[in-house]
Amino acid sequence: MKEWLNPNNIVELAQHYKSLGPFLGLLLPFIESFLPFLPLVAFVLANAGAYGLWYGFLLSWAGTVVGSYAVFLIVRKYGRNRLLNFLTKSARIQKLIKWVERNGFGPLFLFICFPFTPSALVNLVAGLSDMKKKNYLVTLMAGKFVMIFMISYIGSDIKALFTDPIRTAIVVVVIFLLWIIGKQLERRLNAKVEADFRATAASREEK
Template sequence: MNDWLNPDKIIELAQHYKSLGPLLGLFLPFAEAFLPFLPLFAFVLANAAAYDLWYGFLLSWAGTTVGSYAVFLIIRKYGRNRLLNFLTKSARIQKLIKWVERNGFGPLFLFLCFPFTPSALVNLVAGLSDMKKKTYLVTLMAGKFVMIFMISYIGYDIKALFTNPIRTAIVVVVILLLWFVGKYFERRLNAKVEADFRASASTHNHK
């Protein structure tokens, strides 16, 4: 077990990962968009450790952006098909769709910046909304750029995480901060969606 906590062992594994070629580094973040239970955080760290900061970042950013946009396009085309009606039956999804249609780029960009928020849900809601394709592509590219770069910066020098306690402490604080801030925005988003929905329903009832 101690071997797996050895930075040299981790670097050795990263080199093995690198030897499998950049297509793997591109494919795994791409696949995570379709299979959100896969650990995107781990794939981005592995790319940064294996290919260095900028190349690893580009592989992860391109893979996850293309994968997320592909999911968006599939949902946009087939999401309202009768076979996929279950996607739109949820009251929460309906509320989110209407809220996204009213508020657009800003909230989605913030949502996509944080690594622990459910980007699969964002892709689904955006695909079912009337947001323009080009607008969502720009939103994805910008939000994923921020999120992937933050994770890549944490992972590009794995050895320093074990040998430099100050860097390790900073990384731990940053990860915790990202988690708490992401959850804060998620709660605020849910509260705003509920408030807007109640206001809209009240206005409709008084007509």
């Protein structure tokens, strides 16, 4: 374990990753969009460490945007198919769809900005909603830009993370704060969805 945590070994591993070519750096974030249990943060850090801040950022950003938008398009086309109608049966999904249709860009942008919020759920809900394709693409590109750049900046100097304790502490604090903020945002979103749903139900009963 100590050998793997050695800064020189980390840098050497990043160089080996780089030698595999930029296609892998593009492919891994793309695949993560379809398999959300994969560690997107780790892929972005690896790209930034291997290719540098800007090139690594572009590879990660392009891969995750294309992958997420592909998931959105697939759900948009086949999500209401009989074979996939289980996607729309969930009461939570139905509430989220209606909420997204009413609120649009702003909430989705904030949701996508944070690396620890369920982006797969966002792609699913957006795909099942009536949100325009162009609007979602713009939202996705903007939100992922912020998220991927934050992670890429942290990972652009991997060696410093192991040799500079102050930088390491700052990185740990930033990641923890992003996780906390993302979870708070998710809770508030769920609360707003429930409140809107109850208000809509109450107004229908009054009519």
